Amino acid sequence: MANIKPFKALRPQPGIAKQLASLPYDVLNSAEARKEAQGNPYTFLHITKSEIDLSDKIDIHSPEVYEQARHSLNNFMLRDLLFKEVKDCYYIYQLIMNGRAQTGLVCVSSVDDYENDVIKKHEFTRPEKELDRITHIQTTGAQTGNVFLAYRNNAKVDAIIDNWKATKNTAYDFTADDGIQHTIWIVNDNVTISEITRLFAAEVPYTYIADGHHRAASAAKVRQALGLKAAPEADYFLTTLFPSNQLYIMDYNRVVKDLNGLSVADFLAALEKSFEVTPKGKQTFHTNTLHTIGLYVEGNWYSLKAKEGTYTNDPIGVLDVSVLQEQILDPILGIKDQRTDKRIDFVGGIRGLEALEERVNSGEMACAFSLYPVTIDQLFTIADSGNVMPPKSTWFEPKLRDGLITNMIG
Secondary structure, eight states, X not given: OOOEEOBOOEEEOGGGHHHHOBOOGGGSOHHHHHHHHTTOTTXXXXXXTGGGGSOTTSOXXXXXXXXXXXXXXXXXXXXXXXXXXXXXXXXXXXXXXXXXXXXXXEEEEEHHHHHTTSEEOOSOOOHHHHHHHHHHHHHHSEXXXXXXXXXXXXXXXXXXXXXXXXXXXXXXXXXXXXXXXXEEEEEOOHHHHHHHHHHHHHHOXXXXXXXXXXXXXXXXXXXXXXXXXXXXXXXXXXXXXXXXXXXXXXXXEEEEXXXXXXXXXHHHHHHTTTEEEEEEETSOOOOOSTTEXXXXXXXXXEEEEEOXXXXXXXXXXXXXXXXXXXXXXXXXXXXXXXXXXXXXXXXXXXXXXXXXXXXXXXXXXXXXXXXXXXOHHHHHHHHHHTOOOOSSOOEEXXXXXXXXXXXXXX
């Protein structure tokens, strides 16, 4: 059963919450972060993307970058831009995007649960990305990145959260520049806190990592590295838990640099072995059916409908990301491992299919593939089976903002 706890969050003064809250560190590159932070001395990017305050020539994984993050965090606390809660609390975090709301519970989750598979995973992690977060946590003493967990919805938990939202004042409530509304309530009543903790321990057998595999793995490895020196806070890591019936998974699309030596005509001919290839012309083609993949090449869209026998019904084989790998990327384009091959890149669905067209039209990429999104039930099934998805299979929106709630472990 899920072992969660309230905690003393490090959080911003209400008057600067909108300016301080930043996009997650891993959805922006350094150049984008510099642009985002321009003219804003309060943005949390000074801590999560601290290279923006150093030379643009610096290696973003150099010790100076992590020391700059520590310096900026300490400076924010000394200036009282960020302050620490006086008692252990839960936090309710609601996001509204395009009129659609989802509400999560911010808490700390057990590292033991992560290691014992009470917290289920569906992706492999990459050592270099883990090392980045491990070093950031160790240097700053802070878990700044929130791990997005899902659970099968529980009516009793829903009732507590809905009642608190309806009867209590908000701590933060603002609409970010991207149009997403962020609202946070503080659950500071001891009876309510105890009941939430009890419900998860008694009635929620598993939670599932939706977004944040590297952040979760890094928290576990930080505790392991600290050993006997670990403070009790290191036994837990920062998470926000969302009920499954409120989550929205978007498509996670691909762009490829070249056609592996093939002409467009030969490439399309090769595809006909496994797909019904239908030209769609210049108009953007939005796939809305499982096993129908969109292809954009040389300014035109094509519908690729997978033929019978090109996919299986097992939890992994049924996914279109698997069909793409097994029928196109590997046998035709020669991409064996999407995690390591430099010829492929990934584009989250929030950027729209126009972003795929732009990268092909610019000449940077030769072709693009749009995919039907994975469902939350598929994610649960795969995680429960002990399998992992192909890389970059899910893109969750809206994103939690960094900086609104941080967990200090040192």
